[in-house]
Structures are given as C-alpha cells and as structure tokens.
Amino acid sequence: MRNLEDNLRDAVHDLAGEAPPPLDLAAAARTRGRRIRRRRQATLAAVAAALIGVTVTPYAVLRERATPPPVTDVTPAPSPSPSPSRSPEPSPRIRMLSTFDADRPYRLLGGAVVVAMSRTEQNEVTEGDTHHVLLDRATGRYRELAGNYREVVPGPGELFAVHEGPDAETSVHVVTAGGEVRRRIPRQAVGDAPQWSPDGSRLLVPVSDGFLVADPDRSGDRTFQPEGECPDYCSYSWLPDGTEIAVPRRDPAWTRSEAQPDMARWLDIYSATTGKLVRSQEMTGRPIGTRGWAPDGRHVLTRTGGSTGTITLTDTSNGSSVAELSGSDAVYLADGRILTYDDTTVTLHDALGRPIEKAGLPTEFRGLTLFVSAGS
Amino acid sequence: MxxxxxxxxxxxxxxxxxxxxxxxxxxxxxxxxxxxxxxxxxxxxxxxxxxxxxxxxxxxxxxxxxxxxxAWRRPGSRNEVSMADVPERAGQDRHDDDVAERLALREALLSLPARQRAVLVMRYLEDRSVEETAEALGCRPGTVASQSSRALAKLRELVGRVTPLEASR
Structure with missing residues (x-):
C-alpha cells in the first residue's frame, strides 16, 4: 500500500478534476470588476473630500462643543517611573478638540500630533481600498498619499514606510508624505507592520525568515533569525534606546488551535546590531509596537490576541499587568504619560495608566484609523 | 480600459x-x-x-x-464537514486499499479548516514549496509547516477512524 501522502496527492487531484468548466468566467468577472472599479472611484473622491476638505465643512463636535482653544498641555507631567503603590483614580477632565485643519498639524492631548489618517473602503467581496492622508512635516500640511498601499507606518522624521496593496505587494517602500519613493526594500512584511527605530535611522521589517533591519537611505539590509517561535499574532518593536528589538515567543505548552490564537510566554530581547538573543523576560502579552514602550523601558503597552484586544499597561520587570486602558491604539509621550485614542475619543493617562484628561474628536474622524506621534 | x-x-x-x-x-x-x-x-x-x-x-x-x-479563526464561519459526516467507505470489496483510502482522504480533506486545506492544496496540487506557500498565504514558513503537519495528523486520524483497513483483514 502506498503512503498516505501519495494517496492524499491523488485525492487532491481527484477533487480538482471535478471542477466545473469555465463558462462565461470572463464576462461575469468583467461585470463584477467594473462594479468594483466604479465604487472605488466614487469612494476615492468621497474619502479625499472627507479627509482634506474638512477645513471648509461645518460639523458638530460631540454634544456640547465649546469654542476650541488650541490644545495645550496643562497637566503636570508625572514621573516616568510609577511607584508600585496605587492611589485612587483621579477623575479625568473633559475637553473638546478643535476642528481639523488640513493646513496645520492637528494636536491631541499632551502635545501629541496626528501624523497620518487612513480609511479603508470596503467594496465588493472582501477586498478594500485604503486611502491615507499624511502630515508633511516640512510644510505642516496634510496631503493625500499617492500610490495604492494597504498600510502606512509613520516615522519619527519626514519619512513613512508603506507596505502591502497593489503598489507594494511584495516589498516595503520608504516614502515621503507626497508619495515620492525614497527606497524600495525588496522584502514582504509578514505578520506585522514594519517599525521605525526611535531615532528614525533604521526600519525593522518582520520577514518570513525572521526580521530585517534596514537603513531607509541605502541598501545593506541585515536579516536575523529569532531563536523562538512567534505566536500567531506577532509583533516586533524597538526598545526605547534603539539598540535592542523585542519579539514575543509563543508558549510551547499551548495547544495550537484554529479557534484560538497562540499565547505568548516570553518577550525575547535581541541586539539590533548582531541579532543575538540578549535576554528573555516573562510576558503573556505582545507589545503594541515601538510606540508602546515607556521612555525608561520599565513599562510597555501590550495586547493579547489580534489588533482589537484590550491594551494593557505591563510592568516589564515581571510581566504583570498594571492597568487596562480603553482605546483602540496608544502612544507613550516623552514625559512618561500615555495617550490612548480611537476615532471618537482621546484619553491622556498618567504613568500608572489612570485617566487624567479626556477629549472628543470631531465627527470627521469617524471611521478613520489615526496614527499619532508623541509630538513635534 | x-x-x-x-x-x-x-x-x-x-x-x-x-x-x-x-x-x-x-x-x-x-x-x-x-x-x-x-x-x-x-x-x-x-x-x-x-x-x-x-x-x-x-x-x-x-x-x-x-x-x-x-474567515479563518472566525467562530461559526467555517464550512468544513464535521467528522461525523465523513462517510464510511462503501464497497471495500470492489476497491483496493489505495483507492479506498483516496476516497476517504478526499472526504476527510473537506473536513479540515480552510487554512489547513489551502496549505495542502498548494503543497499537493500545485507542488509549491513551503516558502512559496507562506508567501502566498502571507504567513511564515514555520506556520505552513505546522499547519501542514497538523492537517496530515488529522487526516491520519480521520482516515484511520473510518477505514480500519488493517483491522478488517
């Protein structure tokens, strides 16, 4: 008797052999394809108007919008290193943010700035078109990104990394806010978005055989292979000093299942220069990215599961949870405070994760994915 | 255009x-x-x-x-056939072992989760390498290898369960 794999090969070929004949495939695909194209063109115009044209569009801001003064940071900054003792949570103050003006950087709480906005328009079947508006730091104005990219990763400087989508299907591009491609990195980001180093001098790209550290200005990329196995939902991040890279490692005792994602057990820290494993620490969550590291490295914002899970403020010394934060994304500010945000609300937290100030966003931000920088 | x-x-x-x-x-x-x-x-x-x-x-x-x-990982959205639906082999007398196993494998294949099935189709129908399969599916080669391994183990379990050939001899 032949082995199972030989018979499996025959069985798969048998199944394939029972495929129906290709009748009218091209005509049917044309009809559906034209519909997709029409919707794409219509939504492109709508999105551009929604994102760029808001400067002249009247809108209502939440319920009781007061005249919006420029957002300034009025809350004293706490120490970046919270003490382990917990005090009662203060009540956050509420403020309403000003209208979006495409001609100047949009500031949130704590001096944070919106550096990019994305909107995905779902059309027929499952494919969506994503449009991006980026802050051109040289001019202080927002511009729609030329090119068809699925995901954008703002850098600390003027450059952005973009990947996936028809214009970068198998590569990562380093682009300016206007869409000028400065460098094409001929590798596909796998499993997670690229991450800029804190100083913007290097780009970390998760690839199929490990992770790659690239210079945005020149070739000579280096690929390293981590020693452990990443969980289903992986994440790569730079530590605050820019010399090390954190990669979660899956718990080998966790039974893999199609129904539930892997659990992480450790956070492995690698040298960004040599790719060698430097140390490991217990942690069941995965860092949300470089933006999720406290400036002093003693805390990190983590998630378990996919990109919609709760954000947890985690103590890096023992992997314990300090606080759970609301919001779909978050960024650490330079003074150790934390800003969480979604498309309706932004909340400033102290270093212990306690909310200290909250603000509403104008309705124009609904449905947008925001990318926020700690300030500039 | x-x-x-x-x-x-x-x-x-x-x-x-x-x-x-x-x-x-x-x-x-x-x-x-x-x-x-x-x-x-x-x-x-x-x-x-x-x-x-x-x-x-x-x-x-x-x-x-x-x-x-x-639809991977979305509970309730899979369309795989349950193990209970995998039919007994009919007419074992008329088929040799390989043909009978192919028939059982074909049904068992359809009981696998979509991602595992996609991996097997790429590997066994298209003869794609682990790396090529990983690139097409947007995952790591290690994930392809583990999915493939789990799928084969499941097929062995299913085929063994419904076709105890050795036991019938």
Missing part, C-alpha cells in the same frame, strides 16, 4: 480559468462555491488589470487563497 488590455484579460481567463477552477474546487469541494471564488478573484484582477496584468497569475492565485481563508 484599452482594447488591448481587454483582449489580454480575455486571453488570460481563457488560458488560466480551468486551472484556477481546479484550485478553487480542491479547496471548496463545491462547484458553485468554486465558481464564485474564481469569479470574485478575477473581478478584483479585472478592476486592477492595468496595474497587475504583468503578474496576473500570482495576483489571482493569492486572492483565491486569501479569500478562501479570510
């Missing part, structure tokens, strides 16, 4: 349509679902044809696989 590109799309579908349907049918086990899957992938290709026509085959195949497994 220019007539030359329209003609190119027509020629592409005429040349590759059957091959794409074979892949889709191997993954779905259903003629109607296979046609819908291929039509959807071709529609997306058509809508971007001026951009992707140089590498249309890879583009369409990638959409085909990813559309099929896009």
């Amino acid at each position: 220019k007539q030359s590109l329209e003609d190119e799309f027509t020629a592409f579908v005429a040349e590759r349509g059957q091959s794409l349907l074979r892949i889709a049918h191997a993954m779905t086990g259903d003629r109607e679902a296979a046609q819908d899957l291929v039509q959807g992938a071709l529609a997306k290709a058509y809508s971007r044809w001026p951009r992707i026509h140089g590498d249309a085959e890879a583009y369409v195949r990638k959409i085909l696989y990813n559309d099929r497994i896009s």
